[in-house]
Amino acid sequence: MKQLFIAFVVLTLGLLAFSTYQALFVAPTEQTMGEVQRIFYYHVPSAWTAGVCFFVNFLASVVYLWKRNLASDALAAASAEVGVTFCTIVLISGPIWARPVWGIWWTWDARLTTTLVLWLIYVSYLVLRRFSAGGQTQVLAAALAIFGFVDVPIVYMSIRWFRTQHPSPVMGGGENSGLDPAMLHAFFWNLLAFTCVGIVLMAVRYRLQMLEEEVEAAHAAAALQGGAQ
Amino acid sequence: MTGPVALKAAYIVTWVILLGYLGSLLRRFRRVREEMKDLKRGGFTTETQRHRDTEAQRRKEFLFYHGGHGDHGVSIVISSPRPPCPLW
Numbered sequence A: 001m002k003q004l005f006i007a008f009v010v011l012t013l014g015l016l017a018f019s020t021y022q023a024l025f026v027a028p029t030e031q032t033m034g035e036v037q038r039i040f041y042y043h044v045p046s047a048w049t050a051g052v053c054f055f056v057n058f059l060a061s062v063v064y065l066w067k068r069n070l071a072s073d074a075l076a077a078a079s080a081e082v083g084v085t086f087c088t089i090v091l092i093s094g095p096i097w098a099r100p101v102w103g104i105w106w107t108w109d110a111r112l113t114t115t116l117v118l119w120l121i122y123v124s125y126l127v128l129r130r131f132s133a134g135g136q137t138q139v140l141a142a143a144l145a146i147f148g149f150v151d152v153p154i155v156y157m158s159i160r161w162f163r164t165q166h167p168s169p170v171m172g173g174g175e176n177s178g179l180d181p182a183m184l185h186a187f188f189w190n191l192l193a194f195t196c197v198g199i200v201l202m203a204v205r206y207r208l209q210m211l212e213e214e215v216e217a218a219h220a221a222a223a224l225q226g227g228a229q
Numbered sequence B: 001m002t003g004p005v006a007l008k009a010a011y012i013v014t015w016v017i018l019l020g021y022l023g024s025l026l027r028r029f030r031r032v033r034e035e036m037k038d039l040k041r042g043g044f045t046t047e048t049q050r051h052r053d054t055e056a057q058r059r060k061e062f063l064f065y066h067g068g069h070g071d072h073g074v075s076i077v078i079s080s081p082r083p084p085c086p087l088w
Helices: A002-026 A035-067 A070-102 A110-131 A137-148 A151-161 A181-228 B003-041 B046-066
Strands: none
Touching: A002 A035, A002 A181, A035 A070, A035 A110, A035 A137, A035 A151, A035 A181, A035 B003, A070 A110, A070 A137, A070 A181, A070 B003, A110 A137, A110 A151, A181 B003
């Protein structure tokens, strides 16, 4: 299992190197925006990976409420943290792109605002897990995760439902949407690479969570031994 | 901010966040492994001791405000069964 994981990490690193090369040197420069458009190759895959992580968090939370097993709770914790990390990248790289293109760092349009709300929901989820005391923390966190996930499809649909300053959908957005094939190629490599990075980070964080649970159990055993003496 | 500068800034920020997060995970791994080693040796790390003190302080405060007899409709819930509490 460990060897398989190491092989996956090596594959991910290779993919990252290749996709970065594709994004920075192979993909053609966009006519209107110029070089800054290349942020798209990091910004959108980060948003996608955050969405995948939050979906995993949602599924793991449902399974935890159903089965109450430690593994699904650990997976929920891991996916939320990794999702917040990628969502942070989205919220920072977006304004960096917006400044030269729109002339402003931020505007309260539907896509940006719902993404910020999404980030805040999952940060509050992590804060709840970190600082809440009592035996119901995992249950409360799972419930919050399930309700919080409602915002993910809202974020995705916001540029379809509302007329926003954020660019309209590049793919599946109607007749005039779409990417140049060379751009699409680079975009998909980056999407794959970022998804793999997300999986690697989730796996590492999951392992850490399980080790922390083991330490807690060992402390409990030590405490019981101490109490019995 | 010009386009190429923004592009560089976005790429740097992305990698700083990802590598920073990976670094924090590895630090936490090291800490947990050290704690496991200490537990196997039968001792407590400084961090665990600090946690135990905090839990004890919380329990003291709880008992001070709620009487600690369990007759106020409040049950004492043990947040985590980690360290032995000095009040038990």
